[in-house]
Amino acid sequence: MSVTIKDVAKKAGVSPSTVSRVLSNNTRISRETSQRVRDVMEELGYHPNIMAKSLVSRTTESICVILPKPAEELFLNMFFMELIRGIVTQANRSGYDVLISSGGSEQEEIEAVSRLLKGKRVDGAILLYSRKDDQVVEFLKNNQFPFVLVGRSEKFPDILSVDNDNVQAAYDATKHLISLGHQRIGFVSGPPNHIVSRDRMKGYVTALEEAGLEKRKEWIVEGEFLQESGYRAMSFFMNLPERPTALVVVDDLVSLGVLRGLYELGYKVPEDLCIVSFNNLSIAELSTPPVSSMDIGIYNLGYTASQALIQSIQHEGERQFQKRHIIPHRLVIRESSLYSPPKKP
Amino acid sequence: MSVTIKDVAKKAGVSPSTVSRVLSNNTRISRETSQRVRDVMEELGYHPNIMAKSLVSRTTESICVILPKPAEELFLNMFFMELIRGIVTQANRSGYDVLISSGGSEQEEIEAVSRLLKGKRVDGAILLYSRKDDQVVEFLKNNQFPFVLVGRSEKFPDILSVDNDNVQAAYDATKHLISLGHQRIGFVSGPPNHIVSRDRMKGYVTALEEAGLEKRKEWIVEGEFLQESGYRAMSFFMNLPERPTALVVVDDLVSLGVLRGLYELGYKVPEDLCIVSFNNLSIAELSTPPVSSMDIGIYNLGYTASQALIQSIQHEGERQFQKRHIIPHRLVIRESSLYSPPKKP
DNA sequence: AGAAAAAGTGGTTGCGCAAACGTTTTTGTA
DNA sequence: TACAAAAACGTTTGCGCAACCACTTTTTCT
Numbered sequence: 001m002s003v004t005i006k007d008v009a010k011k012a013g014v015s016p017s018t019v020s021r022v023l024s025n026n027t028r029i030s031r032e033t034s035q036r037v038r039d040v041m042e043e044l045g046y047h048p049n050i051m052a053k054s055l056v057s058r059t060t061e062s063i064c065v066i067l068p069k070p071a072e073e074l075f076l077n078m079f080f081m082e083l084i085r086g087i088v089t090q091a092n093r094s095g096y097d098v099l100i101s102s103g104g105s106e107q108e109e110i111e112a113v114s115r116l117l118k119g120k121r122v123d124g125a126i127l128l129y130s131r132k133d134d135q136v137v138e139f140l141k142n143n144q145f146p147f148v149l150v151g152r153s154e155k156f157p158d159i160l161s162v163d164n165d166n167v168q169a170a171y172d173a174t175k176h177l178i179s180l181g182h183q184r185i186g187f188v189s190g191p192p193n194h195i196v197s198r199d200r201m202k203g204y205v206t207a208l209e210e211a212g213l214e215k216r217k218e219w220i221v222e223g224e225f226l227q228e229s230g231y232r233a234m235s236f237f238m239n240l241p242e243r244p245t246a247l248v249v250v251d252d253l254v255s256l257g258v259l260r261g262l263y264e265l266g267y268k269v270p271e272d273l274c275i276v277s278f279n280n281l282s283i284a285e286l287s288t289p290p291v292s293s294m295d296i297g298i299y300n301l302g303y304t305a306s307q308a309l310i311q312s313i314q315h316e317g318e319r320q321f322q323k324r325h326i327i328p329h330r331l332v333i334r335e336s337s338l339y340s341p342p343k344k345p
Numbered sequence: 346m347s348v349t350i351k352d353v354a355k356k357a358g359v360s361p362s363t364v365s366r367v368l369s370n371n372t373r374i375s376r377e378t379s380q381r382v383r384d385v386m387e388e389l390g391y392h393p394n395i396m397a398k399s400l401v402s403r404t405t406e407s408i409c410v411i412l413p414k415p416a417e418e419l420f421l422n423m424f425f426m427e428l429i430r431g432i433v434t435q436a437n438r439s440g441y442d443v444l445i446s447s448g449g450s451e452q453e454e455i456e457a458v459s460r461l462l463k464g465k466r467v468d469g470a471i472l473l474y475s476r477k478d479d480q481v482v483e484f485l486k487n488n489q490f491p492f493v494l495v496g497r498s499e500k501f502p503d504i505l506s507v508d509n510d511n512v513q514a515a516y517d518a519t520k521h522l523i524s525l526g527h528q529r530i531g532f533v534s535g536p537p538n539h540i541v542s543r544d545r546m547k548g549y550v551t552a553l554e555e556a557g558l559e560k561r562k563e564w565i566v567e568g569e570f571l572q573e574s575g576y577r578a579m580s581f582f583m584n585l586p587e588r589p590t591a592l593v594v595v596d597d598l599v600s601l602g603v604l605r606g607l608y609e610l611g612y613k614v615p616e617d618l619c620i621v622s623f624n625n626l627s628i629a630e631l632s633t634p635p636v637s638s639m640d641i642g643i644y645n646l647g648y649t650a651s652q653a654l655i656q657s658i659q660h661e662g663e664r665q666f667q668k669r670h671i672i673p674h675r676l677v678i679r680e681s682s683l684y685s686p687p688k689k690p
Numbered sequence: 691a692g693a694a695a696a697a698g699t700g701g702t703t704g705c706g707c708a709a710a711c712g713t714t715t716t717t718g719t720a
Numbered sequence: 721t722a723c724a725a726a727a728a729c730g731t732t733t734g735c736g737c738a739a740c741c742a743c744t745t746t747t748t749c750t
Contacts, residue, residue, distance in 0.1 A: 024738080102433055
């Protein structure tokens with residue numbers, strides 16, 4: 001069979017508990033003994049059985065990430081990959097493993113989470129979305145499992161979460177266009193039931209009001225986080241008698257649709273229409289022309305989420321930590337917004 | 346503490362082993378007993394402790410995925426996300442969990458894999474790359490751990506792997522351009538030490554030879570899997586006295602650089618230059634103009650890899666399974682290649 | 691010098707489960 | 721009716737480890 005702690009103990013002429021102490025870097029072990037045991041471990045090719053350790057220590061040193069079911073949506077891929085990169089990097093640095101799970105339905109998700117957490121396979125969970133009335137959040141909260149939400153929950157504002165200040169971010173993006181002299185600014189939004197859509201809309205409206213600029217219903221379009229939404233929005237916008245000279249777009253992928261629409265209609269970016277969007281995914285930089293985008297620090301979002309979760313696991317029951325983490329945003333200006341409209345008298 | 350198999354047994358008036366049998370759907374249990382035990386489980390909120398199960402059954406029902414260190418490269422993100430989606434989906438369907446791990450260096454990777462496999466935390470591993478003289482492959486092979494390689498190994502051609510027929514795929518892509526009447530076809534390749542670059546180059550050359558078309562050294566450029574490579578290649582190609590009328594490009598991201606380069610130089614795609622590339626990432630569809638791309642079934646690649654690995658875990662030591670899995674490819678034709686050059690006399 | 695504290699180590703138990711092996715009850719067959 | 725075989729369930733052990741309690745030896749303090 002495989003080498004156990006007993007084999008090492010026997011060979012090194014010490015007791016199993018001493019070997020265990022060496023493993024956990026217990027200070028009450030002399031340098032020599034420690035070294036001798038380590039040598040034997042090396043010699044026998046010993047590797048601690050993580051399962052046995054978990055069973056007795058009641059901690060697994062691993063966390064799980066729950067992917068939302070519509071992992072098919074493209075924009076999400078890049079977003080999530082970046083998030084997961086941050087999560088995995090931080091977790092590994094803290095000595096934690098990361099388990100990826102995805103459910104087909106919300107019910108399946110709960111079953112998976114239940115199996116993993118109640119079955120003591122993981123110590124905590126990261127949720128990558130903020131749906132309305134999320135059952136998984138409710139389940140985790142009711143069972144007092146450590147978890148962190150990337151996004152925010154309206155129902156439970158006090159849970160551990162990592163998010164951006166999307167209102168401020170949208171405000172800043174809109175301000176950028178205003179400072180370039182734009183007076184007619186439109187907004188292409190995402191699904192209205194997503195908190196992020198509403199937050200960004202709010203920031204956009206606030207900036208307009210503050211600058212005393214005109215708000216118009218027809219300059220706001222709601223859609224999905226998909227390219228088509230941006231594409232369709234263009235045939236609408238460009239047929240208006242008084243159309244905007246600049247747009248705030250809720251997501252880079254939507255912007256790509258906007259660009260495509262404008263291209264087919266024969267308009268030029270940024271001369272005919274300036275664009276600022278959100279997330280700063282790779283496609284924002286790679287599109288033609290490159291799109292100005294609000295970088296929301298996706299990697300940082302994941303990194304911080306992982307950090308907060310592990311911290312709350314390790315210091316469970318102790319003092320309370322910061323519940324809500326806000327990741328800073330930063331506007332990356334590119335060609336798509338580098339144009340000032342001609343002044344009107 | 347938490348509810349154990351014993352608690353359930355006591356409450357249901359049966360022995361712990363009966364409960365265990367119910368858990369594993371052992372047929373030697375009467376309907377009534379089974380149902381009674383299940384009811385008690387439900388009542389007490391029992392959930393089997395996965396660690397204890399793993400410890401005694403010597404299987405974890407989970408696999409790990411090793412991310413390569415340069416997870417920073419952008420093109421890879423979408424590629425990997427897609428791969429991981431396939432892996433996780435299939436694994437979950439088979440009742441397996443997926444653990445994501447990434448090492449900073451090759452040595453760190455080996456340590457991580459060693460810890461996970463020797464520590465019995467996972468039953469097998471999936472490697473997402475095919476480096477030359479990969480130490481991780483060697484380690485896994487030497488220790489006889491179940492693993493599957495996405496790609497192929499030149500050193501160990503007999504290991505379990507999932508790959509495309511990249512030679513044939515490149516041949517098909519080139520044939521497509523030839524059938525449109527192109528006679529001067531260039532190739533933008535990736536790093537020459539990557540097996541995939543070499544395979545695709547080979548297919549390209551074969552197609553040219555078969556069609557009796559001219560091959561020229563200066564119509565082939567090698568670079569990285571990065572946008573810049575494509576960008577730089579253009580200033581080179583377009584300054585040639587006799588430049589190609591069509592290009593085969595090794596990856597979609599590189600194609601994006603090609604498009605950018607041509608745009609800045611004032612050339613039109615496909616009129617001045619036709620393009621066919623590989624991988625069919627989302628950016629191929631979303632770019633301006635959309636790029637014809639060889640779909641290599643990335644999701645399928647991951648799905649199959651997971652399937653093959655789990656199969657080999659579950660039937661270890663039994664009959665041999667298919668070692669090498671080839672995922673079919675399919676050319677998706679878009680605007681970038683829809684142009685036939687004017688016939689020369 | 692003697693007591694107390696500290697350092698260094700060992701023996702044993704039990705985490706929660708599956709599997710090996712045993713026992714009892716039921717069913718089928720001659 | 722006998723009696724074997726199958727069905728249904730029970731008892732016990734041990735997976736590999738950490739934690740608890742105990743013990744001895746050394747050091748420090750008064």
